[in-house]
Amino acid sequence: MEDQQLLRYARHILLDEFGVEAQERILASRILVVGAGGLGSPVVAYLAASGVGSIILVDDDQVELSNLQRQIAHTTDRLGWDKVESAKLHIEQLNPEVKVTPVVQRLDEQSLMHWVQQVDLVLDCCDNFATRHAINRACVALRKPLVSGAAIRFSGQVSTYDLRQPDAPCYHCLFPEADDVEELRCATTGVLSPLLGMVGSVQAVEALKLLGGFGEPLVGRLLSVDAFNMNWHTVRFRKDPACPVCSAESAGHAKHA
Numbered sequence: 001m002e003d004q005q006l007l008r009y010a011r012h013i014l015l016d017e018f019g020v021e022a023q024e025r026i027l028a029s030r031i032l033v034v035g036a037g038g039l040g041s042p043v044v045a046y047l048a049a050s051g052v053g054s055i056i057l058v059d060d061d062q063v064e065l066s067n068l069q070r071q072i073a074h075t076t077d078r079l080g081w082d083k084v085e086s087a088k089l090h091i092e093q094l095n096p097e098v099k100v101t102p103v104v105q106r107l108d109e110q111s112l113m114h115w116v117q118q119v120d121l122v123l124d125c126c127d128n129f130a131t132r133h134a135i136n137r138a139c140v141a142l143r144k145p146l147v148s149g150a151a152i153r154f155s156g157q158v159s160t161y162d163l164r165q166p167d168a169p170c171y172h173c174l175f176p177e178a179d180d181v182e183e184l185r186c187a188t189t190g191v192l193s194p195l196l197g198m199v200g201s202v203q204a205v206e207a208l209k210l211l212g213g214f215g216e217p218l219v220g221r222l223l224s225v226d227a228f229n230m231n232w233h234t235v236r237f238r239k240d241p242a243c244p245v246c247s248a249e250s251a252g253h254a255k256h257a
């Protein structure tokens with residue numbers, strides 16, 4: 001690490017559990033962030049400031065006035081820009097050492113596999129179940145750790161799925177995919193602005209722990225926050241032995257359901 005880097009990351013290096021080693025692992029890491037909106041904004045800001053080496057940022061949306069209440073990577077003078085280009089400028093101003101690859105694309109299964117296999121870790125900051133499940137399938141298939149966050153109205157949740165651990169559950173174990181799930185979206189339902197910062201910051205913490213190799217990840221635990229009454233709680237959950245996504249056993253057998 002160069003002197004300028006030792007200075008920039010000094011407050012991380014001062015942490016005994018972190019040190020130069022974790023910082024160097026983080027500097028050498030590559031991540032995929034899906035979504036450059038309310039969750040993606042704090043996620044990329046904290047991870048870029050923390051020195052993550054390379055960020056592939058995917059979003060097919062453009063910056064609109066109604067985004068600015070919460071999507072803090074974007075600014076009033078960048079209305080109409082592709083969100084990934086706006087966020088790239090934000091990241092480069094925070095930390096020019098970070099390599100950013102902006103991708104204006106709505107991901108399908110094939111493109112997800114392409115991007116996921118290039119990274120060490122994936123952050124799900126998207127706003128719909130179909131994409132969340134597609135990201136999960138790619139991460140399970142390629143055994144890449146996934147940090148997934150969600151927030152709506154006054155409620156948020158985060159969990160980490162790391163299928164490099166054989167008994168770890170996947171996103172589908174916790175939230176089975178179903179056609180009849182009613183989807184709430186911030187665009188139509190509303191969401192409290194700093195709640196995105198709370199959830200996105202937890203996602204960034206999880207990512208740094210996994211990339212740096214310290215701490216206890218949020219695997220098999222769902223962390224929820226109710227910002228209205230300000231309660232945080234954690235629920236444990238297990239791998240579903242019949243999960244069609246992550247259970248090898250279920251692949252060749254009839255569905256149990």
Ligand SMILES: [Zn+2]
Binds near residue numbers: 171239245
């Ligand atoms: Zn599963």
